Amino acid sequence: MGMTYVQKLLARAVGKREVAVGDVLEPPVDLAMSHENAALVLNQFLEIYQGTGREARVWDPSRIAIIFDHRVPAESSKTASNQKKVREFVASQGIAKFHDIRGDIGGICHQILPENGYVRPGAVVVGTDRHTTTHGALGAFAFGIGATEMASVWTLGRILNVEVPATLKVVVNGAFRDDVYPKDLILYLIGRISAEGANFKVIEFHGPAIRSMPTSGRLVLCNMSVEAGATGGVVPPDAETLRYLGEEAGVREHVETFAPDPDALYDQVIEIEAGSLPPQIACPHTVDNVKPVDAVKGTRVHQIVVGSCTNGRLDDIEVAARILKGRKVAAGTRLLVFPASWRIYHEAMDRGYLRDLMDAGAVVCNPGCGPRLGVHQGALGDGETALATTNRNFKGRMGNPAGEVYLSSPAVAAASALTGVISDPREAH
Amino acid sequence: MLQGKVVRKVGDDVSTDIIYPGRYMATVLPTETPQYAFADDAEFNQRLRAKEIPPGSILVAGKNFGCGSSREQAASCLKGHELVVVAQNFARIFLQNAINLGLRMIICPTVEAGEADELMLNGGTLVNRTTGKSFPIVSLPKARQAIIDAGGLIPYTRRLLVERRT
Numbered sequence: 023m024g025m026t027y028v029q030k031l032l033a034r035a036v037g038k039r040e041v042a043v044g045d046v047l048e049p050p051v052d053l054a055m056s057h058e059n060a061a062l063v064l065n066q067f068l069e070i071y072q073g074t075g076r077e078a079r080v081w082d083p084s085r086i087a088i089i090f091d092h093r094v095p096a097e098s099s100k101t102a103s104n105q106k107k108v109r110e111f112v113a114s115q116g117i118a119k120f121h122d123i124r125g126d127i128g129g130i131c132h133q134i135l136p137e138n139g140y141v142r143p144g145a146v147v148v149g150t151d152r153h154t155t156t157h158g159a160l161g162a163f164a165f166g167i168g169a170t171e172m173a174s175v176w177t178l179g180r181i182l183n184v185e186v187p188a189t190l191k192v193v194v195n196g197a198f199r200d201d202v203y204p205k206d207l208i209l210y211l212i213g214r215i216s217a218e219g220a221n222f223k224v225i226e227f228h229g230p231a232i233r234s235m236p237t238s239g240r241l242v243l244c245n246m247s248v249e250a251g252a253t254g255g256v257v258p259p260d261a262e263t264l265r266y267l268g269e270e271a272g273v274r275e276h277v278e279t280f281a282p283d284p285d286a287l288y289d290q291v292i293e294i295e296a297g298s299l300p301p302q303i304a305c306p307h308t309v310d311n312v313k314p315v316d317a318v319k320g321t322r323v324h325q326i327v328v329g330s331c332t333n334g335r336l337d338d339i340e341v342a343a344r345i346l347k348g349r350k351v352a353a354g355t356r357l358l359v360f361p362a363s364w365r366i367y368h369e370a371m372d373r374g375y376l377r378d379l380m381d382a383g384a385v386v387c388n389p390g391c392g393p394r395l396g397v398h399q400g401a402l403g404d405g406e407t408a409l410a411t412t413n414r415n416f417k418g419r420m421g422n423p424a425g426e427v428y429l430s431s432p433a434v435a436a437a438s439a440l441t442g443v444i445s446d447p448r449e450a451h
Numbered sequence: 452m453l454q455g456k457v458v459r460k461v462g463d464d465v466s467t468d469i470i471y472p473g474r475y476m477a478t479v480l481p482t483e484t485p486q487y488a489f490a491d492d493a494e495f496n497q498r499l500r501a502k503e504i505p506p507g508s509i510l511v512a513g514k515n516f517g518c519g520s521s522r523e524q525a526a527s528c529l530k531g532h533e534l535v536v537v538a539q540n541f542a543r544i545f546l547q548n549a550i551n552l553g554l555r556m557i558i559c560p561t562v563e564a565g566e567a568d569e570l571m572l573n574g575g576t577l578v579n580r581t582t583g584k585s586f587p588i589v590s591l592p593k594a595r596q597a598i599i600d601a602g603g604l605i606p607y608t609r610r611l612l613v614e615r616r617t
Contacts, residue, residue, distance in 0.1 A: 046594050062479040062523070070609050100477050152521055168523045168544075169479075170551040174608040178615070182604075183594045222543070 024283025026189035028224045045186045055087045055149035061104035066173035081179035087119035089131040094123045094390045129363025129389045132156040132331035139271035143259035143279045155248045159240035161259035188289040189224045194231035196297040201447040204239035205431035208246040209302040213312025220252035227257045231296035237266035238335045249309040304429035307417045321444040324406040329360025333411035338432040343375035345436035351383035352442030359386045453572040458508040466519035484524045485531025506533030517545025530554040553603025558589040
């Protein structure tokens with residue numbers, strides 16, 4: 023019997039020829055990522071060592087990555103103190119993959135990992151963040167875990183009790199129409215299968231529209247796979263993966279890749295025709311309440327957010343800048359732009375995108391998760407509506423339970439910024 | 452052996468936001484989270500904080516207990532009061548977090564119990580000693596049960612650390 027991509031990956035990780043769906047494994051971890059919640063991981067980690075008489079040392083400092091991105095710069099003394107504790111720990115353990123609050127190497131964890139070449143095809147990646155699924159875009163099995171589980175990983179270098187997941191295969195045929203993007207595809211898929219549609223499963227992406235999609239778009243698909251309930255999302259690596267790693271992530275050494283077996287057994291196969299998709303919108307208050315843009319066109323929006331770990335990459339900012347260049351954000355609407363990393367920020371600056379956006383009236387913020395969580399910048403007022411390129415729109419997500427959040431691609435967001443109402447980017451040229 | 456009194460009964464789909472409201476998210480340490488357990492249920496929260504509820508007391512819930520976000524505080528705040536949660540079933544991430552933190556849970560799809568009832572676990576059966584009825588329970592996968600039996604992932608990992616790594 024053939025194996026799916028993640029089955030094969032896990033079999034290789036534990037040194038077996040074959041693993042079956044439902045098998046319980048303890049694979050070694052190639053990369054363990056945390057952000058500010060490393061402070062809690064650290065607390066649990068020290069507790070594991072309590073009474074053992076051993077010095078608390080992580081299993082392999084080169085396989086741990088810590089990125090400050092959720093509350094940067096710190097919004098409170100509590101956060102600042104937690105960040106300080108983590109900073110001291112990182113120095114004492116010799117953790118080199120540490121991205122502090124800095125305008126050169128800083129950024130959002132789900133961009134920092136790929137752009138620095140920390141994630142490789144075939145890797146087992148765990149992170150104390152739901153959207154760790156992002157890294158499946160490079161052919162890793164990547165998923166979110168709790169802080170206590172991470173403390174166990176820091177100690178043992180293994181993730182305990184991983185069940186080999188079933189796989190949902192999504193085949194995307196054809197090519198996208200103009201002004202339609204990977205974000206529209208993943209919103210459509212989540213709307214079609216629901217927020218529980220891929221529970222306990224991995225979504226494996228295939229088809230011509232995926233093969234011709236740059237890694238930046240694949241990161242969007244895998245980032246949001248978790249919003250369909252999936253444990254992970256994955257794009258089997260190909261020539262584009264190797265191009266990205268070599269050209270954009272600075273990986274010099276040989277990268278080994280493999281493919282799922284042609285006779286792999288999938289739980290379900292879904293086919294989508296990319297050319298049939300119009301721009302999509304996830305409406306309040308669930309990510310699977312998805313409609314074509316036409317259905318909500320004209321809805322008044324007070325705040326528009328372009329950015330985040332989902333859509334804050336260079337091509338996202340380029341699309342927004344192209345639509346807004348030489349024009350103005352509508353009065354009564356504010357546009358916030360959050361590049362996903364400082365490297366992207368610099369490139370967008372060099373190419374003039376940030377100037378175009380600011381001239382149009384946008385506020386360009388520092389890279390970070392910002393308003394996505396409602397913990398930091400960009401809260402909504404009572405009764406206000408937001409349109410964001412982020413990944414969740416639950417009640418209270420933007421810091422106010424009396425606000426409403428819609429989700430879209432950067433193109434829809436930029437077109438809507440011009441008018442102050444939800445607009446179709448195909449009509450904004 | 453588990454035996455205790457039902458101190459609270461809740462319905463289906465009790466989310467992590469009800470168990471541990473989002474506004475307390477900046478508080479993360481398991482020693483500090485218990486004070487905010489069911490913070491919006493003022494009367495219950497008050498009884499918990501006043502230590503009027505003895506360890507081993509039981510919370511009875513319907514389906515999908517712990518749905519919503521992945522916050523670990525929802526499990527650690529209950530563990531801090533040594534509550535036992537009996538539910539028809541649990542949300543996946545909550546279940547995982549609860550196992551890792553050593554929170555005692557019983558999956559009992561047909562449970563019938565009201566507040567003040569006395570429940571007792573007898574092998575694979577949950578007995579309501581007040582009504583005399585008994586209900587089958589669903590056991591956890593063996594690998595997970597081993598973590599619970601060790602008292603959570605911290606003591607479990609500590610044991611592996613001592614056994615495996617020198």
